Amino acid sequence: MAAPEVTHLPNLPNDVEGLRQSIRDAVVRVVGEDPRQATERDWMEALAFAIRERMVERRLLTRRQFADEDVKRVYYLSMEYLIGRMLEANLRNMGILEPARQAMADLGVNLDTILDLEDDAALGNGGLGRLAACILESLATQGYPGYGYGIRYEFGMFRQEFEPYHQVEHPDNWLRYGNPWEFPRSDRKYPIHFYGHVVEHHHPRGETRYTWENGEEVLAMAYDYPTAGYGRRNVNNLRLWAAKATRDFDLRYFNEGDYIRAVADKAESETISMVLYPNDATAIGKELRLKQEYFFVSASLQDILDRHLALGYNLDALPDKVAIQLNDTHPAIAVAELMRLLVDCHELSWDRAWDLARRTFAYTNHTLMPEALETWPVELMERVLPRHMGIIYQINHDFLEQVRHRYPGDNDRLARLSIIDEQNGRRVRMAHLAVVGSHRVNGVAALHTQLLQETLFEDFYNLWPERFVNVTNGVTPRLWMIQANPALTELLGQRIGNDWQYDLDRLRALEPYAHDADLQKAFLDVKRANKVRLANLVRERTGVELNPDVMFDVQIKRIHEYKRQLLKLLHVVDLYRRIRAGEDVAPRVVLFGGKAAPGYARAKGIIQVINEVADIVNHDPAVGDRLKCVFFPNYEVSSASIIIPAADVSEQISTAGFEASGTGNMKLALNGALTIGTLDGANIEIRDAVGEESIFIFGMTADEVVEHRRNGPNPEAILAQQPNLAAAVEMIESGFFTCDDPGTHGDLGRYLRHEDPFFVIADYAAYTEACERADTLYADRTAWAEAAILNVARMGYFSIDRTVRDYANQIWDIIPEPVAPSRTNGAA
Numbered sequence: 001m002a003a004p005e006v007t008h009l010p011n012l013p014n015d016v017e018g019l020r021q022s023i024r025d026a027v028v029r030v031v032g033e034d035p036r037q038a039t040e041r042d043w044m045e046a047l048a049f050a051i052r053e054r055m056v057e058r059r060l061l062t063r064r065q066f067a068d069e070d071v072k073r074v075y076y077l078s079m080e081y082l083i084g085r086m087l088e089a090n091l092r093n094m095g096i097l098e099p100a101r102q103a104m105a106d107l108g109v110n111l112d113t114i115l116d117l118e119d120d121a122a123l124g125n126g127g128l129g130r131l132a133a134c135i136l137e138s139l140a141t142q143g144y145p146g147y148g149y150g151i152r153y154e155f156g157m158f159r160q161e162f163e164p165y166h167q168v169e170h171p172d173n174w175l176r177y178g179n180p181w182e183f184p185r186s187d188r189k190y191p192i193h194f195y196g197h198v199v200e201h202h203h204p205r206g207e208t209r210y211t212w213e214n215g216e217e218v219l220a221m222a223y224d225y226p227t228a229g230y231g232r233r234n235v236n237n238l239r240l241w242a243a244k245a246t247r248d249f250d251l252r253y254f255n256e257g258d259y260i261r262a263v264a265d266k267a268e269s270e271t272i273s274m275v276l277y278p279n280d281a282t283a284i285g286k287e288l289r290l291k292q293e294y295f296f297v298s299a300s301l302q303d304i305l306d307r308h309l310a311l312g313y314n315l316d317a318l319p320d321k322v323a324i325q326l327n328d329t330h331p332a333i334a335v336a337e338l339m340r341l342l343v344d345c346h347e348l349s350w351d352r353a354w355d356l357a358r359r360t361f362a363y364t365n366h367t368l369m370p371e372a373l374e375t376w377p378v379e380l381m382e383r384v385l386p387r388h389m390g391i392i393y394q395i396n397h398d399f400l401e402q403v404r405h406r407y408p409g410d411n412d413r414l415a416r417l418s419i420i421d422e423q424n425g426r427r428v429r430m431a432h433l434a435v436v437g438s439h440r441v442n443g444v445a446a447l448h449t450q451l452l453q454e455t456l457f458e459d460f461y462n463l464w465p466e467r468f469v470n471v472t473n474g475v476t477p478r479l480w481m482i483q484a485n486p487a488l489t490e491l492l493g494q495r496i497g498n499d500w501q502y503d504l505d506r507l508r509a510l511e512p513y514a515h516d517a518d519l520q521k522a523f524l525d526v527k528r529a530n531k532v533r534l535a536n537l538v539r540e541r542t543g544v545e546l547n548p549d550v551m552f553d554v555q556i557k558r559i560h561e562y563k564r565q566l567l568k569l570l571h572v573v574d575l576y577r578r579i580r581a582g583e584d585v586a587p588r589v590v591l592f593g594g595k596a597a598p599g600y601a602r603a604k605g606i607i608q609v610i611n612e613v614a615d616i617v618n619h620d621p622a623v624g625d626r627l628k629c630v631f632f633p634n635y636e637v638s639s640a641s642i643i644i645p646a647a648d649v650s651e652q653i654s655t656a657g658f659e660a661s662g663t664g665n666m667k668l669a670l671n672g673a674l675t676i677g678t679l680d681g682a683n684i685e686i687r688d689a690v691g692e693e694s695i696f697i698f699g700m701t702a703d704e705v706v707e708h709r710r711n712g713p714n715p716e717a718i719l720a721q722q723p724n725l726a727a728a729v730e731m732i733e734s735g736f737f738t739c740d741d742p743g744t745h746g747d748l749g750r751y752l753r754h755e756d757p758f759f760v761i762a763d764y765a766a767y768t769e770a771c772e773r774a775d776t777l778y779a780d781r782t783a784w785a786e787a788a789i790l791n792v793a794r795m796g797y798f799s800i801d802r803t804v805r806d807y808a809n810q811i812w813d814i815i816p817e818p819v820a821p822s823r824t825n826g827a828a
């Protein structure tokens with residue numbers, strides 16, 4: 001038993017006076033600057049340090065309580081965490097935003113100025129990465145014992161610039177000033193192996209044993225990011241791994257040249273955690289990517305097993321104390337790695353290990369798109385991870401035995417189910433490995449889960465129907481309402497109190513006031529103020545002037561053909577042509593935002609043509625305020641929180657059957673934007689929740705899309721029937737908007753006429769008709785306000801807290817463990 005003064009945790013004051021003291025001290029003690037000379041950035045750093053020391057106290061209290069209560073923990077394994085800025089979120093969730101604002105003011109510093117200095121932590125691409133960040137925040141907020149594991153990329157998502165029309169990528173050096181939120185844990189390092197070969201050790205009695213020898217080794221070092229819950233003391237942890245060379249990395253040199261080479265190799269081994277691959281929903285077949293995946297999975301599993309054993313549990317209790325969620329197949333090698341650790345390192349029998357692994361893992365699928373499904377050439381896997389390849393063969397062998405028993409003689413089914421795809425030059429299907437190695441598999445919206453069961457995983461569903469569940473995505477109201485939309489938060493507080501902040505279903509209390517004229521006016525005033533806020537930012541970033549009294553029509557998401565930014569662009573061109581022809585069209589501001597993967601030429605072409613059209617439209621004196629088109633550069637979490645509260649209309653117009661869920665759709669609707677959308681992903685559930693009168697649904701359903709494709713689509717025939725659409729396509733391909741390379745717009749015309757893989761042409765008429773319904777409603781301010789208020793009131797289901805409870809109850813079997821105030825450490 002250690003002495004009380006050793007086990008005591010500090011208990012820092014959270015009042016204005018105490019905070020001011022901490023911040024001023026930190027300027028000297030941490031930043032090393034004289035408070036008389038401190039810059040705004042110095043104050044920001046000092047403030048962050050004052051918060052982080054308070055966070056870590058609660059982190060340790062939380063950990064003690066979890067250990068005392070013998071809780072089951074969930075570990076979320078994700079290649080991506082799209083967190084955004086941390087300062088304001090940490091202040092708010094720690095309950096010290098207002099005292100800190102006052103303390104800073106007392107020190108002569110404006111908090112809002114400071115908040116704007118912070119770079120986004122953009123360790124993710126899009127929806128999948130942002131979902132991971134929302135889930136961690138909700139786990140802490142609801143008091144669940146839940147931890148994130150991922151990679152501490154030196155460079156996150158690239159910064160997007162237009163030069164002047166096409167996208168140029170700049171490296172995101174987000175750690176250049178250091179990072180006050182991370183705790184480097186130099187004592188938490190795990191060895192990670194690559195390459196080498198496997199040696200078999202035959203035993204006369206008992207199983208053959210395997211050792212993995214002569215590979216390369218790199219260390220994974222932990223960096224901890226405390227994650228605070230809102231309105232609770234719980235603070236969880238996100239552990240991100242960075243690659244570090246081993247201490248004596250191959251320094252067996254004989255001369256100077258070898259020595260220099262050895263040090264260069266050491267640096268090379270640290271490139272594993274250097275950069276996030278900027279691809280969203282497309283698989284990357286690069287060796288470095290496989291190494292990243294294995295690197296963070298192996299480190300995380302070693303850490304999880306160490307903790308499990310250190311807490312005094314035995315390995316047989318693993319599924320009772322540990323749940324591991326695989327965020328897509330990116331960490332699916334975990335199935336083989338856990339088997340290796342249990343069998344080769346902890347000497348469990350194969351069968352026992354397999355039973356534990358399967359009951360521990362669960363897998364979330366985020367897409368049906370074939371190009372996003374990860375498969376690794378057997379040859380590559382064998383070279384980089386030879387032991388894992390052997391383990392996968394064994395898993396597959398046992399699995400196919402089961403299938404053979406169930407479906408004797410059905411060789412086609414065997415080939416379809418196999419973890420090894422034998423058709424395309426022998427590849428490991430990571431999704432199959434994940435399904436076989438998990439006790440639950442979930443899709444991320446009702447339609448998506450249904451399609452998973454009917455298409456991608458049909459054979460698996462027939463085999464194990466009980467394994468498949470739906471968990472519809474959600475968003476955190478702390479960031480996407482309270483932080484992003486303080487004006488609406490304030491209005492809600494006045495009308496219905498603040499209970500909704502903890503239980504978003506309580507927004508329903510707003511419903512009875514939807515036709516209250518005072519509320520409608522206040523609601524429209526809030527929206528207008530948010531539009532002015534956005535217009536100021538757009539002026540600053542692009543020079544374009546926006547009229548806040550015109551409808552703001554917003555499409556913000558990664559650039560993908562299936563998301564159909566081209567459908568919106570055709571509408572812009574159509575409106576522009578008709579305005580020039582003297583037609584009276586409803587005015588609108590169209591705002592696009594989003595990045596294209598650097599290697600996705602078609603997506604980059606879409607950005608370029610939007611920028612070119614925007615340039616012409618915005619400078620045409622004949623147009624004025626009736627049409628503006630803006631491509632907001634470098635769309636990221638921090639700009640999303642300005643754009644979303646200012647949107648009147650939310651564009652969710654993916655080809656039905658292709659968007660697994662969407663989460664931007666939820667953020668926008670929650671902030672009062674009305675959706676124009678297809679019956680795709682979570683749009684369907686949003687329609688069911690908000691009602692037909694608060695959403696504009698259009699276009700082919702997922703079934704109709706399949707049927708349409710089967711019938712052999714003929715875009716030219718449709719164009720011949722639709723003069724406005726034809727004129728828009730002709731206007732583009734004529735080069736009217738060409739500002740940059742001539743030829744690209746002609747190519748786009750050919751693409752629409754002869755390829756149109758996502759049926760932009762086929763859905764165009766229905767789409768513009770939906771836009772016109774929106775225009776009509778928008779013109780009636782009272783009717784619009786009522787629909788938008790009802791929209792907000794009915795979005796409670798899409799809280800990430802509901803999502804996380806669904807995972808906890810259907811998949812993880814964990815319960816909340818709220819941290820109680822204690823006598824010595826209980827100050828609020």
Ligand code: Z15
Binds near residue numbers: 126128
């Ligand atoms: C990604 O952001 C998504 C799916 C993927 O397969 C990859 Cl690799 C990245 C998105 C889906 O496209 C989107 O519909 C969904 O809402 C999001 O994941 C979160 O589930």
